[in-house]
Amino acid sequence: MSEELPKVLKAAGLDLLSCMQCGTCTGSCPSGRHTGLNTRRILRDARKNRTAILSDDALWLCTTCYTCQERCPRNIPITDALLELRRLAVKEGFMLPEHRRISEMVMECGHAVPLDEETKQKREELGLDSIPETVQKYPEALQEVKNLLKACKFDELTAEK
Amino acid sequence: MRIGVYVCHCGLNIAGVIDVLALQEMAAELEDVVLAREVQFLCSDSGQEGIIKDIKENKVDRVVIAACSPRLHEKTFRHVMEKAGLNPYLMEMVNIREQCSWVHADDPQMATQKAFDLIRMGVAKAKFLKELNATSSRASRNVLIIGGGVAGIEAALNLAEAGFPVTMVERESTIGGKMALMNEVFPTNDCSICVLAPKMTEVQNHPNITLYTYSEVTDISGSVGKFHVKVKRKPRFIVEDKCKGCVDLCAAVCPVEIENPMNYGVGKSRAIYMPIPQSVPQVVLIDPDHCVGCGLCLQACPADAVDYEQKPEEIEFEAGAVIVSTGYQLFDASRKKEYGFGKYPDVITNMQLERMLNSAGPTGGRVIVPSTGKPPKSVAFIQCVGSRDKTVGNEYCSRVCCMAALKNSQMIMERYPDAEITIHYIDIRAAGEMYEEYYTRTQAMGVDFIRGKVAEIYAGEDGRPVLRYENTLECRVEEEACDLVVLSTGYEPTKAAEGIGRMLNLARRPDRFFASAHPKMRPVDAPVSGVFLAGCASGPKEIQVSIAQGSACASKAMQLLGTGELEADPMGAHVDPEKCIGCRTCLEVCKFGKITIEDKKAVVDEVSCYGCGDCSAACPAGAIQMRNFENEQIFAQVRAATAHRSQSPFIVAFLCNWCSYACADLTGMSRLHYPTNIRVVRTMCSARVNPEFVLEALKGGADGVLVAGCRMDECHYIHGNFDAKRRMDVLKEVINGIGLDPRRLRTLWISAAEGERFSNTITEFVKELEEIGPIGTELKVKETGIKETGTELEEVA
Numbered sequence: 001m002s003e004e005l006p007k008v009l010k011a012a013g014l015d016l017l018s019c020m021q022c023g024t025c026t027g028s029c030p031s032g033r034h035t036g037l038n039t040r041r042i043l044r045d046a047r048k049n050r051t052a053i054l055s056d057d058a059l060w061l062c063t064t065c066y067t068c069q070e071r072c073p074r075n076i077p078i079t080d081a082l083l084e085l086r087r088l089a090v091k092e093g094f095m096l097p098e099h100r101r102i103s104e105m106v107m108e109c110g111h112a113v114p115l116d117e118e119t120k121q122k123r124e125e126l127g128l129d130s131i132p133e134t135v136q137k138y139p140e141a142l143q144e145v146k147n148l149l150k151a152c153k154f155d156e157l158t159a160e161k
Numbered sequence: 162m163r164i165g166v167y168v169c170h171c172g173l174n175i176a177g178v179i180d181v182l183a184l185q186e187m188a189a190e191l192e193d194v195v196l197a198r199e200v201q202f203l204c205s206d207s208g209q210e211g212i213i214k215d216i217k218e219n220k221v222d223r224v225v226i227a228a229c230s231p232r233l234h235e236k237t238f239r240h241v242m243e244k245a246g247l248n249p250y251l252m253e254m255v256n257i258r259e260q261c262s263w264v265h266a267d268d269p270q271m272a273t274q275k276a277f278d279l280i281r282m283g284v285a286k287a288k289f290l291k292e293l294n295a296t297s298s299r300a301s302r303n304v305l306i307i308g309g310g311v312a313g314i315e316a317a318l319n320l321a322e323a324g325f326p327v328t329m330v331e332r333e334s335t336i337g338g339k340m341a342l343m344n345e346v347f348p349t350n351d352c353s354i355c356v357l358a359p360k361m362t363e364v365q366n367h368p369n370i371t372l373y374t375y376s377e378v379t380d381i382s383g384s385v386g387k388f389h390v391k392v393k394r395k396p397r398f399i400v401e402d403k404c405k406g407c408v409d410l411c412a413a414v415c416p417v418e419i420e421n422p423m424n425y426g427v428g429k430s431r432a433i434y435m436p437i438p439q440s441v442p443q444v445v446l447i448d449p450d451h452c453v454g455c456g457l458c459l460q461a462c463p464a465d466a467v468d469y470e471q472k473p474e475e476i477e478f479e480a481g482a483v484i485v486s487t488g489y490q491l492f493d494a495s496r497k498k499e500y501g502f503g504k505y506p507d508v509i510t511n512m513q514l515e516r517m518l519n520s521a522g523p524t525g526g527r528v529i530v531p532s533t534g535k536p537p538k539s540v541a542f543i544q545c546v547g548s549r550d551k552t553v554g555n556e557y558c559s560r561v562c563c564m565a566a567l568k569n570s571q572m573i574m575e576r577y578p579d580a581e582i583t584i585h586y587i588d589i590r591a592a593g594e595m596y597e598e599y600y601t602r603t604q605a606m607g608v609d610f611i612r613g614k615v616a617e618i619y620a621g622e623d624g625r626p627v628l629r630y631e632n633t634l635e636c637r638v639e640e641e642a643c644d645l646v647v648l649s650t651g652y653e654p655t656k657a658a659e660g661i662g663r664m665l666n667l668a669r670r671p672d673r674f675f676a677s678a679h680p681k682m683r684p685v686d687a688p689v690s691g692v693f694l695a696g697c698a699s700g701p702k703e704i705q706v707s708i709a710q711g712s713a714c715a716s717k718a719m720q721l722l723g724t725g726e727l728e729a730d731p732m733g734a735h736v737d738p739e740k741c742i743g744c745r746t747c748l749e750v751c752k753f754g755k756i757t758i759e760d761k762k763a764v765v766d767e768v769s770c771y772g773c774g775d776c777s778a779a780c781p782a783g784a785i786q787m788r789n790f791e792n793e794q795i796f797a798q799v800r801a802a803t804a805h806r807s808q809s810p811f812i813v814a815f816l817c818n819w820c821s822y823a824c825a826d827l828t829g830m831s832r833l834h835y836p837t838n839i840r841v842v843r844t845m846c847s848a849r850v851n852p853e854f855v856l857e858a859l860k861g862g863a864d865g866v867l868v869a870g871c872r873m874d875e876c877h878y879i880h881g882n883f884d885a886k887r888r889m890d891v892l893k894e895v896i897n898g899i900g901l902d903p904r905r906l907r908t909l910w911i912s913a914a915e916g917e918r919f920s921n922t923i924t925e926f927v928k929e930l931e932e933i934g935p936i937g938t939e940l941k942v943k944e945t946g947i948k949e950t951g952t953e954l955e956e957v958a
Contacts, residue, residue: 020549022587023631027616028499032638033629040631071499071616073550 005046005053008088014081016047018074025068025078037061039068039078046085054089060096093161103158110135110145163195164287165221166280167212169203169228171258178262180273184227188280193288195221203228209241216245223290225283227255227276230826231843232818248292250731250789255283259829260841264920271837274807278840285801289794293731298768300386300727303328304718305480307378307661310338311704312696313486314360315711316718321369323719328478329364330392331374332657333423335440337361338488340704342423342437344518344526347568347703348595354439354521361441373476374442377657381483381664384755384769385691386727388480396471397446399433403466406443408435411458411467419451421523425512428523433458433467438521481727482691482718483665485675486711487658489697492547492555492650499617500546500648505626506531508618508646511542511565518572528573530644532624537644539581540573541628542566543615548651549587557672559651559701563590566649567603574606583609583643585630593703611639618646652701665692666754668879674700685713688879689753690769693717732789732845733770734777738762740784747776747785752880773878774849778888790844795854802840803861810864810930812839812923815854817847819877821869823913831916835923838930839867846870848881852892855906859896865930867922869909882910900940902933 009016025039026032032039037058045053053059062082069079089095095103102112109115111134120130135142149155166188170176181199189197196219200208203226215221224247226238231254239249257276265272304320306313309331317327335341341361343353364370373392380391415431423436432452435445447458447467459467494502494510502508507530520526530537544566548559563586570582589610591600604610613633621627625642632639654673662669668676668688675698678686685693693714696707721727734756743761755766756776763785765776774787783792802813816822822843828835844850847870855866868889870882886908893903909922933939 020587021633022545023613023633024616026631026633026638027613027629029638038631038636038638040633041636071552073545073552073614075551 005049005051005085005088009046009081009084012081012084014077014084016043016076016081019043019047019076020074022073024071024073028067028071029062030065030067031061031063035061039082042082042085043076043078046081051092053085054092055094057096059086059089060099090157095158100158100160103154107146107149107155107158110142162193162223162288163219163221164191164193164223164225164284165212165215165219166191166194166197166225166284167203167227168197168199168257168280169208169226170199170201171229171262172202175228175258175262178266178269178272179257179276180269183273184276184280187277188225188227188284191281191284194284195219204234204237209237209244212238212241213245216242216247222247222251223287224252225255225280225287226252227257227280227283229258230254230256230260230822230829232823232826248294250293251287251290253283253287253290255279256826256841259826261829263829263832264834265837266832267834268837271808275837275840278802278805278807281804282798282801282840282842285797286794289791289797291788291791293788295728295731296767297726297728298386300722300725301388301479301481302326302722302725303478303480304482304484304715304722305330305378305381305388305390306484306486308332308338308486308488308696308698309336309364309372309374310486310488310696310707311340311357311360312488312698312707312711312714313338313484314357314364315708316484316486316695316715317364317370318360318367319712319715320718321367323715324369325719325722326369326371327367328371328390328480329373330376330378331372332377333436334375334397334444334446335361335423335436335442336364336372336374337437337439337441339512341439342512342519342522343515344520344522345568345572347564348593348599350568350571354519358439358441361439365441372442375446376476378661378664379475381661383479384766385689385721386481386768388483388691390478390480392476392478394474394476396449396473397444398449398452398467398469398471399445399447400466400468400471401442401444403464404444404462405464405466406435406440406445407463408433408445410461410463411445414457414461416455416457417451417453419448424516424523425510427513427516481722482693484693484695484711484714484718485658485661485665485667485687485698486695486707486714487655487661487698489652489701490655492553492653494546494648494650496553497546497648500543500615500646501618501620501626502648505618505620505646507626507644508648511562511569511647511649514569514647518569518576526576528576528645533644536577537573537580539643540570540583540645540647541615541641541643542570542582542584542647542649543628544584544586544649545614546648546650547653550651555651555653555672557701558590560590561701561703562649562651564593564596564599564703566647567591567600567608569647570603570608571606574608581609581643582607583611583641585611585613585615585628587612587614593705652697654698658698665689667692670700672700674698685710685717690771691721727768729768729770730772732787733767733772734765734774734785734787735767736763736765737784737786740782742782742784744781746779746781750775750779750884752878771878773846773881774844775846775878775881775884778849778851779884787845787849790849792851792853795842795844795851796857798842799854799857800861802842803858803863806862808838809935810838810927811862812865812867812926812930813858813863814839814841814867814869815844815847815850816841816867817849817870817882818843818845820871820875820913821847821909821911821919824869824911824915824919827913828916828919833916833920835920836927838927839923846876846878846881847885848876848878848888850885850888852888852895855889855892859901859905859936862936864933864936865905865907865926867907867909867926869911872910872912875912886910901936902939904929904933905936 185199242249412431417432421430615630695710876882897903
């Protein structure tokens with residue numbers, strides 16, 4: 001990790017420096033009530049450039065409900081910062097296997113959740129085309145999506161490192 | 162015209178660098194100068210007497226003093242003029258010490274040349290000096306105090322005791338403010354009303370104080386010394402003189418229950434009620450919104466004081482000064498939805514708790530859980546509700562709530578020793594005399610402190626409120642039920658004070674409280690002369706500070722109105738009605754509201770004008786002039802400077818009196834050297850600098866012009882340097898349009914303490930101008946290149 005976390009966040013307009021560690025975020029977090037997620041700690045770690053948080057599974061326990069961000073008395077864009085941290089984590093190769101699988105799906109079929117046989121059948125029963133008007137129906141369009149993903153190096157980003 | 166020029170040696174301070182003899186000889190040759198002398202110490206008695214002698218014997222009628230900074234001795238020499246029988250304003254000082262000998266000791270020859278240029282500029286201005294007289298006018302000695310809380314009460318009693326008439330206007334039905342509602346007060350745990358009530362009574366009984374309660378100021382016009390005030394007295398539906406205050410009789414028969422606004426929702430009163438038992442005046446009032454007009458109280462009153470037909474009354478009077486002590490209002494806790502105030506009955510505010518703790522309050526001093534009517538076994542305080550919270554627009558700390566929560570914890574523990582008390586805080590702010598000790602004592606009593614802002618409150622299964630929060634010191638999310646939750650709501654400026662602010666043209670800080678003239682050095686002066694700020698009107702503060710400010714305001718008002726006469730500084734703005742085109746530009750420029758339009762002409766309130774000169778620089782018709790800084794005087798200085806471009810590059814600098822000129826003086830006092838290329842013209846504010854002055858300097862051959870003022874937000878005229886900056890930014894474009902390099906006009910916003918930066922700026926500017934070349938270099942390049950632009954400069958100027 002060559003870039004410093006707080007610097008990257010600041011560049012993204014997500015300045016955490018004014019945090020007063022009041023804990024409103026953690027106390028408000030619906031996920032943190034049941035999991036190990038402590039939002040305040042994540043922000044504190046980021047501010048102190050502790051890159052270990054990028055590989056911390058807790059980073060992925062946020063449901064992005066935005067309650068912490070709405071309640072923060074210093075108006076810190078907490079949820080947005082968390083999303084930015086996730087982006088950095090992926091860039092560094094930290095990604096849950098499930099997310100990696102989903103990314104593969106997108107590259108393969110142009111959809112995170114592709115059409116399965118069961119859905120196809122249901123559509124037919126309802127008198128619809130078995131395949132909806134998406135890239136799944138048009139191989140040349142799917143190819144364009146694949147080209148696009150390749151062009152922006154999505155495959156490299158999500159590949160196992 | 163017979164001008165006398167005096168060159169001071171100041172021992173070797175000046176003479177050690179500058180050739181004062183040569184200076185004296187050259188000065189003597191100047192037009193209209195009848196004599197020039199060099200003197201060892203001009204400010205000494207013999208120096209002063211010499212000048213007086215010349216004025217009397219040699220008929221000298223104008224004097225130019227080349228010596229130290231006018232900021233040091235201008236008053237001295239004005240006094241000399243007076244003693245000699247001349248108008249004190251027919252004297253001009255030339256600064257050849259702080260801004261010459263002390264900063265150019267490395268180049269005596271150029272320092273002497275610069276000193277001579279400065280003298281020529283001074284003589285040129287002296288020719289246009291006019292006699293000025295400080296006008297004095299009668300001032301009312303009456304002081305209006307808006308708001309009868311503890312700050313206003315203190316101010317009123319101080320003034321009244323010193324013999325000043327006071328008119329106090331209070332919006333509520335009793336004076337005493339918030340302090341009269343509290344139980345004990347920190348850090349002494351005195352009974353609040355016990356220490357305040359005697360003062361409240363004294364206000365009512367003092368022969369020098371006229372008290373209007375249940376009244377509002379509806380209009381204030383005029384200015385310092387003669388504010389014209391209108392007050393509306395709202396009907397109480399009770400004849401004040403007749404009511405004996407025996408509220409039992411009337412309230413006992415009243416069938417209507419209401420919430421007494423003084424009790425913040427705790428308990429009930431009747432529609433005819435005494436606001437608090439210790440009310441001053443001891444007069445009941447009827448709530449017209451709820452009274453059904455049954456007439457029972459009318460029959461019950463033995464004093465025949467009830468009058469259902471009472472009408473509002475308007476009163477008008479004059480006041481010489483105004484003390485704004487409008488106090489604060491508490492943050493509306495229902496705005497923090499996550500705490501459920503108004504939804505959960507057992508979530509209350511700190512003021513409700515104060516009322517419960519008050520032994521003369523609605524519960525007789527018992528703290529009760531609203532839903533059960535029983536004393537609480539556990540109480541949780543939540544700090545910073547509506548303070549330090551951007552989501553509700555209150556970024557500031559309310560300063561008092563930490564101590565108030567500590568105090569109320571102690572009070573609860575004293576009365577209910579078994580109660581468990583927790584204070585949920587972000588930071589405990591206990592910074593005051595005896596405060597930290599008070600905090601420690603509270604901890605020693607067993608009050609628990611949990612660091613972390615409570616995130617939300619919900620109703621538990623047993624109906625009790627449950628707090629959810631992160632205990633940040635233990636990094637753990639916790640949930641805890643308690644019997645009673647107290648929200649420590651923050652302080653906000655009162656809504657009612659907004660109107661007062663508009664009437665008096667007061668400035669507000671970003672936190673919406675009234676701004677003082679200087680946040681550090683002038684804490685109780687409003688930026689409007691004759692107006693003072695006491696107590697929470699200028700921000701949250703505790704009782705002792707409010708009292709100190711009340712006294713300070715009284716002292717300021719006494720100082721101002723002591724003689725009953727106000728002397729106006731003659732150096733204000735004045736309008737030439739012949740030239741005024743009635744365009745109203747100046748009205749917008751004058752942020753102090755000192756200019757009005759009468760008969761389609763601008764009129765300046767000269768008594769209260771601050772003298773910045775912003776209006777004068779903005780006037781498109783040249784109709785507004787600043788006395789002693791008139792256009793022709795400044796033009797004369799500029800022309801005299803550029804008449805002999807004695808060195809290259811040649812810079813004319815306009816420095817504001819308060820920060821940048823003072824900074825240049827400091828640079829001298831610090832003996833920081835810089836190049837001699839700068840010739841300074843002093844103005845009161847950078848906003849005085851008319852763009853034409855700059856163009857005149859460039860036209861005359863100056864290679865560069867410096868316009869300097871205070872740092873942004875530090876202007877002594879609040880907005881002056883912003884206006885100056887705007888004008889100079891536009892002017893840079895104009896200069897560019899003419900074909901000149903816009904870098905020839907430089908601005909500098911500097912504090913009086915940045916000597917090194919001043920010296921560096923001059924050094925850099927000289928270097929930059931050397932690179933650009935003499936004025937007009939760029940025009941010649943263009944002429945030979947594309948088209949002629951030679952005469953445009955003259956046209957624009």
